[in-house]
Amino acid sequence: MAAPRSWALWSLCGRGWSPVLPSCRLPWLRSCWPSGPLGARPLSQEKRATETHFGFETVSEEEKGGKVYQVFESVARKYDVMNDMMSLGIHRVWKDLLLLKMHPFPGTQLLDVAGGTGDIAFRFLNYVQAQHQRKQKRQLRAQQNLSWEEIAKKYQNQEDSLGGSRVMVCDINKEMLKMGKQKACARGYKAGLAWVLGDAEELPFDDDKFDVYTIAFGIRNVTHIDRALQEAHRVLKPGGRFLCLEFSQVNNPLVSRLYDVYSFQVIPVLGEVIAGDWKSYQYLVESIRQFPPQEEFKEMIEDAGFQKVTYENLTSGIVAIHSGFKL
Numbered sequence: 461m462a463a464p465r466s467w468a469l470w471s472l473c474g475r476g477w478s479p480v481l482p483s484c485r486l487p488w489l490r491s492c493w494p495s496g497p498l499g500a501r502p503l504s505q506e507k508r509a510t511e512t513h514f515g516f517e518t519v520s521e522e523e524k525g526g527k528v529y530q531v532f533e534s535v536a537r538k539y540d541v542m543n544d545m546m547s548l549g550i551h552r553v554w555k556d557l558l559l560l561k562m563h564p565f566p567g568t569q570l571l572d573v574a575g576g577t578g579d580i581a582f583r584f585l586n587y588v589q590a591q592h593q594r595k596q597k598r599q600l601r602a603q604q605n606l607s608w609e610e611i612a613k614k615y616q617n618q619e620d621s622l623g624g625s626r627v628m629v630c631d632i633n634k635e636m637l638k639m640g641k642q643k644a645c646a647r648g649y650k651a652g653l654a655w656v657l658g659d660a661e662e663l664p665f666d667d668d669k670f671d672v673y674t675i676a677f678g679i680r681n682v683t684h685i686d687r688a689l690q691e692a693h694r695v696l697k698p699g700g701r702f703l704c705l706e707f708s709q710v711n712n713p714l715v716s717r718l719y720d721v722y723s724f725q726v727i728p729v730l731g732e733v734i735a736g737d738w739k740s741y742q743y744l745v746e747s748i749r750q751f752p753p754q755e756e757f758k759e760m761i762e763d764a765g766f767q768k769v770t771y772e773n774l775t776s777g778i779v780a781i782h783s784g785f786k787l
Contacts (some may be wrong), residue, residue, distance in 0.1 A: 566623020
């Protein structure tokens with residue numbers, strides 16, 4: 461989502477936020493930083509004062525960035541609770557299905573954009589860790605001449621329970637990242653996880669760095685969706701995969717009417733009661749209705765350079781998973 465450009469890399473644990481300087485040359489970050497704001501790309505200089513939508517409201521493109529930033533800054537602390545209330549917990553199933561479709565193997569390098577609270581990242585770490593453990597058990601069973609002492613020593617000497625997998629969580633909103641970092645520390649996630657403050661339209665990473673790019677319920681908040689898709693294509697390795705989980709347009713008339721009633725009459729009320737914020741949740745509902753239809757979004761992904769683009773409807777078409785490959 462577009463907002464004032466301010467880049468920083470934050471360490472996972474420790475007291476408070478700890479910026480890591482670019483001179484550290486950490487993996488995935490650009491090796492050559494341009495002048496000006498960290499990670500800024502020439503795209504920002506091309507922006508014109510044209511109009512766009514902020515929910516059902518018409519605003520300038522520059523104004524939208526700040527408004528979206530304020531929405532997520534406001535909802536960050538209650539974001540997980542509201543997700544459960546708004547979807548009756550089904551968002552957890554949708555995210556699980558995204559991981560099943562990804563089916564990452566140990567060694568996968570994932571970039572999760574607009575993933576500040578860590579939901580996709582934590583699922584990814586759990587998934588690849590389970591995969592790695594199954595692989596190790598198969599290897600141990602194949603070496604039946606080992607003694608119990610040798611088997612125990614092998615388990616004790618495991619340095620990387622993820623098999624080399626890493627996930628980089630990138631979000632433009634500092635408050636969302638702060639919530640994700642707190643959740644990670646509380647749940648014991650340390651290895652293979654890093655957090656970056658960054659814009660989906662101007663990612664601060666070198667080309668061809670990641671095996672998988674994910675964005676869940678975030679791309680509809682980006683001012684220039686085409687630029688975000690181009691950036692996704694740029695940072696993926698050849699053969700890399702793009703996976704987007706996003707609300708779609710419901711085609712079933714009955715489901716559509718029920719969905720509209722729930723969205724416009726229930727969700728904002730829940731937002732006011734639980735989070736004390738009617739307007740932010742009103743925007744989130746409206747932004748769903750402004751997102752392009754499935755076929756149109758599929759064409760946008762193809763225009764960004766992805767091949768074999770497909771989408772899979774979930775839960776009566778309320779949500780869809782779009783995917784494509786960088787060939």
